[in-house]
Amino acid sequence: MYFLAKKNTDNKINPRRRVNIVLFCLIILFGIIFYRLLQVQVIDSAKYKLAAKKQYETKVILYPSRGLIFDRNMNLMVSNSFQFSIAADPNMIDNKDSVASVLASRLKNDKQIYLDKLNTPNSSFVYIEKKLMPEAINGLDTLDINGLIVLKEPVRVYNYNSLASQILGFTNTSNQGLSGIELAMNKELAGKEGYMIMKRDGKGNKRPDNDYPGKDPEKGNDLVLTVDINIQKILEEELSNAVIGNNATNGKGVILNVKTGEVLAISSFPTFNPNDIKTHDSVGMKNTVITDIFEPGSTYKLITVAASLEENLESPSSIIATEQGQMDINGNRITDSYASTNMTFKQAIENSSNVAMMKIAKKIGNEKFYKYSRDFGFGIYSGIDLPGENRGSLKRPMDFSSGSLEYMSIGYQVAINTMQLACAYSTVANNGLMMKPFVLKREIGNDGKINFENKPVAVRQVISEKTAKTLTSLLTGVVEQGTATDAGIEGVRIAGKTGTSQKIVNGKYSSNSHTSSFVGYLPAENPVLLIAIVLDDPKAGQYYGGKVSAPVFKNIAQRILSYKNIEELNFDSPQFGKDDVILVSNDKSLNEILVPDLTGKKLGDAIDILNHLKIKYELSNDNLNNNGVLQKIIEFQSPAANSYSQYNGLVLNLTLLTTVKPEVQFMKVPDVTNLSVRKAVNLLVSKGYKVEIQGSGKVIQQIPQSGSELKNGEKIIILCNNDI
């Protein structure tokens, strides 16, 4: 036995000391572990508790249902449903064959198609089917198949498919409006998101946590439009017939209630179906009534005629020498289709004489002609509550070249949209008082109460009532014995005007490409209904507005009259009392200019803008010593931005803020609340601060607050909110 051996007393080492060394080392390791635990569990515990809370609880957003949209007679135009997309993670599916069988039986499709999709290599996400209606998935969403993902997405249902689609617009897959009313009223329609706190385990299984109260989503507000779907349907049918029949590229139509500015129908053909968006629909998605501009031709003679009557330059019986229907402007010969030596003012309108109009315009003069053009709403936004309007272009008198006046008097060198055209004639029909066009009638809140009722808004008295009545009677002649006899309807007096303009093709006016228009209203004795029709490039032979567009007007008017009596034509429109009139005086509009907003801009940029607009300026506070100057920006301007100011003698005074290379200094923080982000950042940066932006839109709060002392180079946080 080993222990019988003699103990080795010669052993020089002391093993016990070595044990102590190992013990000491290991004790230190225990100490380190102890300290680490103290650090994680006691000192830094809060940090980990937060991380834990984050991963145990998830906030599940509850999406509200979007508001409904009705027409003026409470026909439901847009409602909501759900659609399902089915996807799979092929890696997660164990038995692909049986899953494919389930899919095939539920979705009523060939099993092999699904099997192929489930066997997609190197993919962890494959769409099985997209955008299926609830009834098409046969309860597939209730099955719990590992690796199969059923996505439930809210979807808008447009009950009349393409009807009024350009007014209504459409939404994206996350149900946000992208065009039309859906875009313009997105915030109101969207409602408010709710939420629910869920407890979650590491596998992602969620269950509601009763300790935390959730918040129910708030349904979006419902909208009622001024549109009448019956009239909209009539307009769309007739317009599409006209576009196809005349082989035109595009047709635009507007129907207004002249007394209120309510839009009864807007159509642009070709159109699209918002229930079935395809990329090649992008042409049809445009509401060309407001987005497309064109040179109107003879319909614009309204301005010439109205100005000469209002300024007492002509009367219906005045004789005008029409020079055998020929006149040279800058070497270009302009001819009348109805040539004569003399004709009365009335005949000149009925026959749409170019020569007469150019001669009358000479009497009116550049500045008055511009004033009436603008007062009738050309070159400025019609103000319709739909997104995407192009206001066209109207030359200012100082930009007129030789011949501009003559060309403009017959509807060239001016670009307008169809809505502007309709509103101008509507103004005449409404005794010279211009109404703002609108499609949104009212907004109904969640509780059923009316949140908002759109009242008719008068923009301005453009011409006197007397002039307007004279104009209407003259325009009646156009339909009864002038260029627009095809618009006439037995038993109804109609006022209207045709227009046929040559389109510019390859930089030159083309004799075989036209824009053909007709605007008319009825009944002439007390006008209620206005219809404007514009056909783009009719190529089936006829191209005169009187031959192409006037019949469309007639068909539409007849069908509307068989739907409603003339007495009923005012529909249930709100009575328009004197108190409701919001008159915007516009007497000084001549030679006025909208002052541009230059504050916050760099000096160089501002000067570029002013040079472009031919506005003179002077600089205040300019540091002429450019040493160490980083940038100069406009701090204030006078007159203020977005106000109208007389162009003549306007000198914009710009107060400069010069930024020099920062030296460390304490400064009072300026107040940037209520400024736009761009302005706020420019201002703060010019003072040498760094800026952190949270959110977008308008600054609602700044940290630190204004007036506090802060070293330059320090950071200022601005909190912004675009709910202005």
Added chain:
Amino acid sequence: MKITEYKIDIWILLSVLFLLIFSLGAVYSSSSTFAADKFKDPNFMFRQHAIKVAISIFCIFFFAKIDYRNYYNWSKYLIWGSIAFLLAIFVFGVTEIKGASRWLDLGPVSFQPSDIAKFTLIVYVATLLVKKKDYVYMLYRSYLPILFYIILVTALVALQPNFSTASLIFITSILLLLNSPVKLKHVFFTILGILPFAVLFVLSKSYIIGRLTSHAEYTTGGNSNYQLQQALIGFGNGGTFGIAPGNSLQKEYFLPEAHGDFIFSVIGEEYGFIGTAIVVMLFAILMVRGFKISKDLNDDFGRYLAFGFTTILSLYAIVNMCVSTGLIPTTGVPMPFISYGGTAMIFNSIAIGILLNISSYRKEDKEFFNEELVQ
């Protein structure tokens, strides 16, 4: 031959019993969700564990009664048996994740031969050191034969591959040699010679590099080590006093296989800093008392055994706790007496039983050897 029996070391006994009892709660809590999902029975793993705890406690008392000096004579069979098991792995081993096969399946029981080999190697090295004590400083007659067994066992374990266990076995063996009269020079050159092999081995195993880099990323603020992050969230969320036993949320799949190598985190979450501090204390007591037994013995064989067993158990505990708390890169080392892991717990308990038996022959019995000599 009469042997005076002294009282066994009550500190070690109580510490280990406390840890074993504690493991029942920890495993129950940390395995129930996993077991419910995998075995359709939340108590399945707990029952398995409870059986092994019972066996472990029995083993402690059983081996405490067996005279440790018997192992001196049995050690040759023990070491060759262990080596045979280690070799058998390469033929019959049950392959686990990542291609490592560490388990032997012998019908009703399956076990990791390395769990036995780590103790039998210590026993055999101790035996050799005693056998060759008169010429232990000699390189060819003593040092190299001892080193042969150490390298053989370490290499077989490393090739499973189980690099962390191999490292701990090797480190323990080297520490054991340092506590014997072998020449320091020999040990020094052994370490110098083994280093290149260790580096080569690490470089050849991509998963080790992956763990090292992911730990480096973690320490520099990255988050590639999901398991460690979840472990720390568990510790931190427990705070000072814990969120009450059985209430761990981390175990619900945030912390993968929480009942295994990362069970310390669940303890930290449920029992807080108080709980983890107690566990650290218990292992510290075990270590201090184990080394004290080693120091107090006059018998070299017992001294080496006590030192070796205490060292390897302490190292396992330390490495496990360091991994769970992110102090060192992740490696698969279970927590002795706590982790769910089957047979390792039983072998560890056998080692404790032996240690307790050794503790009853301490130097208070100064005349023990003289008595024997007299007889």
